[in-house]
Amino acid sequence: LVEHLIRKLGTFARLSDIDCLRLTEALAPVRNVAARTDIAVEGDCLNGTQFILTGWACRYRQFADGRQQIVSILLPGDPCEPAIPWQCRCTHAVAALTPVTFAQIPACSLRDLMASSPALEEAFQREALATAAIQWEWAVSLGCRTGIERLAHLFCELHTRLAAIGLADGDSCPMPVTQNDLGDAMGQTSVHINRTLQELRGLGLITLRGRRLTIHDPAALARLALFDPTYLHLTAGAGRAVAQRA
Amino acid sequence: LVEHLIRKLGTFARLSDIDCLRLTEALAPVRNVAARTDIAVEGDCLNGTQFILTGWACRYRQFADGRQQIVSILLPGDPCEPAIPWQCRCTHAVAALTPVTFAQIPACSLRDLMASSPALEEAFQREALATAAIQWEWAVSLGCRTGIERLAHLFCELHTRLAAIGLADGDSCPMPVTQNDLGDAMGQTSVHINRTLQELRGLGLITLRGRRLTIHDPAALARLALFDPTYLHLTAGAGRAVAQRA
DNA sequence: CGGCTGGTTGATTGGTTTCAACAAGCGTGG
């Protein structure tokens, strides 16, 4: 259950068995929620950090007029908020995209963990850096990639992130999101996502069916997407990434 | 010179005089650069964190075909990258928008600072959280705000952030960016920014002239922008913000 | 067998880009 979290942190620092054990013990209340339910909402006062253990979630903002925007996609091992050992108020809601199990590390436990294990401290801090870079690149996509480039980039990124935690199967990976979700994430309508997907399929680059993505030509997809996996801060060997062969 | 940095961190934790002194001493090499020069470029290997002391900068990505996107605007007191005490590789370039003075805190000094002062540690960590939230909201703007809402939101945010470090003068603040910069930041062309600005002026909401922004109707601007300053994590009293009166 | 969600398609509308030209401000050098 905590396997993916350990795997993810392990890409940022070498964790000892003790570290992993401590981490596991710190995950206080493990909870399950169904797809489409909120894990945290705007205004929540959190005294700890929630981590996604299994399933996919997203950070989003919704306006009164119905518009909504997904600003991050959270995969197993990702924290719902930056992992800092202080109580703070939630500014952007987090919702489950699929059934999700998540757990909280209370602020005090997190402080203990980081104080007692330099490796864990490093891992958390490097994770924060990687997450920030993902967020920057997300803005790049929304700001200046075309429709087809955006989608291609998202697929490259998600596949690479999944591969890093052992959840990709070669050039194939789960993609349990609706076209509506993709639209909310990429700042476009589901109608347009649909047409863009057809274009990607027509180019022979991907197959997306039954909540599963298969990338037929990783190098070409990465080229189209202007995808350079460097920003993910994945150290070599942490799973083969889409474009490392590009 | 370090006044703005201290002011900013001071909004996140109560710093003692000793903390401020130590912080000042840790800022090793202070440097000046002209506008339009790079402070860090993609691939740089940084063994410390750079902080903007005076002037404005931006984080951006540029593609071979000329497209470019500004993903963050950095104001005095802002770190160029998340402040973590580890060497890491720069994934997104940072450039000065105006003449800038900046300084580095070497990784080892940063570690010492955080180890010796819980207040500084808290301030840095809360700063990271606030920065993340700004980045999320940036994605919201790019993804689902209209042209005029985006610009209005940017002005609200920048004014509020400037006010928090004492750089706003009532409803007025510096805005030393070109329409081209605004376009690169908002994912639009400068031509369209120009027309949107005229619309904002026509509504009597703002004046933007001579690198200075004046907000005539803060409440109306915030309403138009769907601006809710909560996400900036500014504790009350840290400077009057645009929409706190909305 | 409904009813629902998610996916697909077509026609129309509209917001932005593009291209092009020109005006205004400003620093520099003749």
Add this chain to the structure above:
DNA sequence: CCACGCTTGTTGAAACCAATCAACCAGCCG
């Protein structure tokens, strides 16, 4: 001091990408 060139801002017309609206289909589940 003025002329020049550069950057920045402004305007207009045409082209285009994506949103909107609406209808329809497929699969799934109670």
